[in-house]
Amino acid sequence: xxxxxxxxxxxxxxxxxxxxxxxxxxxxxxVIILNLEKKATYKDMKALQMLxxxxxxxxxxxxxxxxxxxxxxxxxxxxxxxxxxxxxAWICFLLDQVAVYVTFGTNCAALEGSMLAVTGxxxxxxxxxxxxxxxxxxxIGAAVLCGYAASILMALxxxxxxxxxxxxxxxxxxxxxxxx
Amino acid sequence: xxxxxxxxxxxxxxxxxxxxxxxxxxxxxxVIILNLEKKATYKDMKALQMLxxxxxxxxxxxxxxxxxxxxxxxxxxxxxxxxxxxxxAWICFLLDQVAVYVTFGTNCAALEGSMLAVTGxxxxxxxxxxxxxxxxxxxIGAAVLCGYAASILMALxxxxxxxxxxxxxxxxxxxxxxxx
Numbered sequence: 001x002x003x004x005x006x007x008x009x010x011x012x013x014x015x016x017x018x019x020x021x022x023x024x025x026x027x028x029x030x031v032i033i034l035n036l037e038k039k040a041t042y043k044d045m046k047a048l049q050m051l052x053x054x055x056x057x058x059x060x061x062x063x064x065x066x067x068x069x070x071x072x073x074x075x076x077x078x079x080x081x082x083x084x085x086x087x088x089a090w091i092c093f094l095l096d097q098v099a100v101y102v103t104f105g106t107n108c109a110a111l112e113g114s115m116l117a118v119t120g121x122x123x124x125x126x127x128x129x130x131x132x133x134x135x136x137x138x139x140i141g142a143a144v145l146c147g148y149a150a151s152i153l154m155a156l157x158x159x160x161x162x163x164x165x166x167x168x169x170x171x172x173x174x175x176x177x178x179x180x
Numbered sequence: 181x182x183x184x185x186x187x188x189x190x191x192x193x194x195x196x197x198x199x200x201x202x203x204x205x206x207x208x209x210x211v212i213i214l215n216l217e218k219k220a221t222y223k224d225m226k227a228l229q230m231l232x233x234x235x236x237x238x239x240x241x242x243x244x245x246x247x248x249x250x251x252x253x254x255x256x257x258x259x260x261x262x263x264x265x266x267x268x269a270w271i272c273f274l275l276d277q278v279a280v281y282v283t284f285g286t287n288c289a290a291l292e293g294s295m296l297a298v299t300g301x302x303x304x305x306x307x308x309x310x311x312x313x314x315x316x317x318x319x320i321g322a323a324v325l326c327g328y329a330a331s332i333l334m335a336l337x338x339x340x341x342x343x344x345x346x347x348x349x350x351x352x353x354x355x356x357x358x359x360x
Contacts (some may be wrong), residue, residue, distance in 0.1 A: 044303035047292050070279040101284060101335070108285035109292035112227050116296065117304065124222035124297065155281070162339070166346035 001131045011068050015150035018058035022143035028136035047113035048140065052099050054106040055147060058099050086177065089165040095122045096158040103154060107147040114140050188337050189246050195330035196239035202323035204232045207352065208316035220313045227293035234286040235327060238279050266357065276338040280328040283334060287327035294320050
């Protein structure tokens, strides 16, 4: 299982870095009227900016967990059964949960912003933007897909940390440890 | 624990229904120029429409789980230890996970749409809408807050289903049941 978790974390890091790079290095310049040029970057929309920051932070977090994992395996620690190690497993579990929810939420926000740029909104009188900046929008679309792949991988990781933590408890007595 | 789960589910249902109602029954009419009136409803933005559908579906799902819970308690079933009941617990766990991620994601998308309506976007030449429809926007803001409260409650519920499922497994042998 430790090997499975390690490979999941590495895949998640790759996907998160890919998402951040696809968004951060995406630019397109178009001539609007005569000499008036407009350059589209991720800074045009707050949700895309957030996506770059959050995916970078999540990649760094997973890298830290990976380093911790290779130096002192989390499972070995818990097997000794001291209550300190259970606290450690709880912290791992909670951090993994926070990481996956924040990444997934930011990705959903970026998707909504991008969809508005693709479709526009007649009711709100917001114009489509993606008919002008097609290549820019395609790249953002790919980034959002990678972000969802990363979210799924991180959800699997958080299920593994839940498994590693909660199988320590007795199936009959509420929140009683059972090291067997 | 069963009582805790029941009260969490009831609170989540209340919050989800409140979110759906706050969004669905939110309308405001304003005179734009002379006799030209504009009515703002949740149908003006796809993300708000999705929020109404998803929170209603999530409330219905939690109600079903609550009914199932009161007729045949999930815990009792697992204690008998047959593999069928473990499958049942896995299905409960996975459904709870899907429910919380979908609700949370839709809420984040609605928040991004609402934030764009509040701030507008200079780069994309999208005008602010909330300076005209202030009361409408305030009510949507309250709905999004309720949606986040519901998401947190559902995340707690999914942690409880993870706990109920995974404490059945042996802490040493991988995916081996431990009925003791």
